[in-house]
Amino acid sequence: MSQLTLTRKIALLFFICTAPIMVFAQTITSPDKNFTAQFSLDANGVPLYQLNYKGKAVIKPSTLGIEVSKGASFMDSFTVTNATQTSSNTTWDPVMGEEKTIRNNYNELVVTLAQAKNNNRYIRIRFRLFNDGLGFRYEFPKQADLSYFVIKDEHTQFNLAGDHKIFWIPGDYDTNEYAYITSKISEIPGLQKKATIEINAQQPIPNPSVQTPSMMKSADGLYINIHEAGLINYPAMSLNVEPGFKLSSHLTPDAVGNNGYMQTDTQTPWRTIVVSDKATDILASKLILNLNEPTKYKDVSWIKPVKYIGVWWEYFVAGKSTWAYGKENNVKLTDDFSKLTPNGKHGATNERVMRYIDFAAKNGFDAVLVEGWNVGWEDWIGNWKEEVFDFVTPYPDFDVKKLNAYAASKGVKIIMHHETSASATNYERRLDRAFQFMQDNGYNAVKTGYVGQIIPRGEHHDGQWMVNHYIHVAERAADYKIMVNSHEAVRPTGLNRTYPNWIAQESARGTEFEAMGGLAPEHTTILPFTRLMGGPMDYTPGIFQTDLTYYKTGGNQRVNTTLAKQLAYYVTMYSPLQMAADLPENYERFPDAFQFIKDVAVDWDNSYVLEAEPGDYVTIARKAKGKDEWFVGSVTDENSRTATVNLNFLPKGQKFTATIYADKKDASWNKNSQNYEIKTVEVTSKTNLKQFVAPGGGFAISIRVKK
CATH class of the missing domain: 2.70.98.10 (Beta-galactosidase; Chain A, domain 5)
Structure with a gap:
């Protein structure tokens, strides 16, 4: 027997002895x-x-x-x-x-x-x-x-x-x-x-x-x-x-x-x-x-994509406004909130909300989210309380019927906010009454929140009890023809197919953290490969003012992106619910860049992932639902790069006009972040664009048939 044959037999015997039978x-x-x-x-x-x-x-x-x-x-x-x-x-x-x-x-x-x-x-x-x-x-x-x-x-x-x-x-x-x-x-x-x-x-x-x-x-x-x-x-x-x-x-x-x-x-x-x-x-x-089941809803005509603004971001900017109406602590739902001493900075006032409604109507937005409209915000954070909110009682300076009538006259919806304070038991007890209140007052969408330790005490946000709770909320909301956007909920697993009114979730580190220590420039090059694999995210993009003062500390903070990168998120971070999250006055300062947010679609016929590397960069193109309009977004990490945008997804034999919103050469996530440029070029399906992306930056492109 040759040495080679003997070696092979020994190797085979070793494999048989060590491999599972x-x-x-x-x-x-x-x-x-x-x-x-x-x-x-x-x-x-x-x-x-x-x-x-x-x-x-x-x-x-x-x-x-x-x-x-x-x-x-x-x-x-x-x-x-x-x-x-x-x-x-x-x-x-x-x-x-x-x-x-x-x-x-x-x-x-x-x-x-x-x-x-x-x-x-x-x-x-x-x-x-x-x-x-x-x-x-x-x-x-x-x-x-x-x-x-x-x-x-x-x-x-x-x-x-x-x-x-x-x-x-x-x-x-x-x-x-x-x-x-x-x-x-x-x-x-x-x-x-x-x-x-x-x-x-x-x-x-x-x-x-x-x-x-x-x-x-x-x-x-x-x-x-x-x-x-x-x-x-x-x-x-x-x-x-x-x-x-x-x-x-x-x-x-x-x-x-x-x-x-x-x-x-x-x-x-x-x-x-x-x-x-x-x-x-x-x-x-x-x-x-x-792998998810088809929806059992017989009627889905009321489920529609939403582009919205909101009384929200100003709560994260020091000195602007607050969720709470009063100054007192030790507040109970049974208290007479009209007797609270106003703190002078309550955000959800009739006057302020009407200004947001006007801005939404003027710029073609579908809805306005209003947080802090309802009683209970005075002292619940840090207190493991069962009954913080009743979801139907407004503060004295928020007139539900007046504001909804005003919004309806402008063709705008108001998005309800239900912060549950993580007391899921309290929310379930009041759920039908809260949804009936929404239906009676013209609301068709709600943002739910679960900040804090879960009640029933000892349960977790990601446990079986709460998984069933989130689904119960979505199913019950469907009975009232209400769409749900859940925050602080379990990460999504494709259930937006089964429950299409569960329109979006947060369930990750979103834009609010730009005001709470900042997000690394690579963060949004990773999220599409992680969090967004399970379903759409309410990331709340569109922050144009990049220097902030955080509401809790008064310390300086910045948004770690360029302005152009904020535009790109509307394409790279898929959601049929997209917020223009900054203050209206900041959009009015940059009307030419704001035009992209006004134009970009939120529902799509086709999507094309052009280039991607987790942690480094993502470039995606999408065709608007039912329209001959295409949009491209590209984001990068802390390194600059040149992106390649192959437009071979466009119909052949036609000419198109591409409007490019891009970083200037001196821009970066931490310096000159608001420096951008806009240019218009003619393109076809044979065009291969090469586009500079600044460190921590991005670009956005809108493409229409040339007239």
Whole structure:
């Protein structure tokens, strides 16, 4: 026997002895054949899966399982009783979105697993493999020996192929409003303390962990995004960071330490893995939306995109105005608020709101958000109070009927604001009365807020109880034909398909943090790859005045972008709800730049991700819904660059006029940030624009058919 043959036999023997023994395995491929996913059982009946993309390992063999409290777990001792493969290739039209029509094309494997030791109790694991990645979930059919059970933990593993670069925020049960850290996976434990900065009502996970969507890039050029879809009646998932580049599911517990209460027939949310060797494909993915159920609303005609302004940003600028009407502390809802001593700086007054309505009407905006209109703002922050707001009683200087009549006469809506003070129990008790009040007074949209520690006490923003609460609010709002924009809520998972009146969410570090320490220039080059993977964000862009004085400290603060970058957000940060967040007087100072905000669409027929690299830059073009108008936005990090804008998405054989709003050469995020220039050029589908982007800057382009 040759030495080579002997070496091969030894190597084969070593592999057989060290590899798990599989008693069942089945493979599916994506429709385009780029992905292969394999499900298997090892010799102990433990379920495993793995995922490859173009021959490269994305997820190495990883365990699956659900641990049950006070009962037999769904972890091992399984046998396969059935395995079926099917395919689907359909299209559907979202009520609002980045695309008029979305293709839903996948191959599916459904494996039925039984446990003989538990009277053949069975579950299913359903895999859907798309051309952009994998989704899978656990399903628990109704059966004689399985009805109610409590989840102690979910043991879904993501065994990664290497020490990838990762863009992450620390795991937390109550807030998504951390700043992003970029590091290697192996560096996360050492950076966890630094990343976990102080935020209101936070509850960090003690062991090394990250939140989803979690964006990674491998050394060999694969972009990998892990998240979840269809988060209903289940706690949100973070990811434990384990040795050997392993991530595993970490569910948000409830007040008594349980992770979920289940009753068959039921299922978990989908676990999603979006993968490509092109960063642009990650942003173009519709996998998460496709895994959500279609809406059951019979009438969606009342759900419409909204461009709005608001009595909001002035609360963050020192000395301008306040949410509260009075000066007193120890205020109760039963008090006579007309007897409060006015503080002289209340923002939501009849006079001020009417000025905002006039500005909205003059400039073509749909609505005006008014915060601080209702009694209760005097002393609730920092006090874990049950009944702070009743959602129907205005302050003495806010006349609900007068203002809504005035807004209606101008063709403008007022957006209601319901700050719940995180007392979800109080909000649910008053919900129908509050929505009836809105309907009676002409409101068709509400911004909800959940600032503070959740009541019922011990529950978390991302736990099962609150997940069900947010959905209940959306469903109940639909009964009154009301759209919902939730802040401080669980991060989105594509449920805007199922509940299209849940029009947007915050659920990340948004513009308000520009007045509370600032946002890094790279922040909005990361958000499209993380937070926005789950759904539209109410980021509240459009700040033109970049030097601020923060309302709490009086200290100097600046918005860490150029003015032109603020314009770009209306394209790069998708939402059918877009705010021009600055004060009207600041827009009046820059009317030529403000023109882009007035013109830009908020609902789209098509979107084109032209170039992207997480943490560095994003350039996106979109076609306005039902119009021959196109808009382009581009943002960068702290480094200047030259962007490439290939206009081959334009109809061929026509000429167009492009208006470019761009940084001047001397502009940057921290110097001369208001220096911009506007130029008009003729373009066609053959045009390849090269455009300078300043450090921390951006540009915006509007394109119309040449007259």
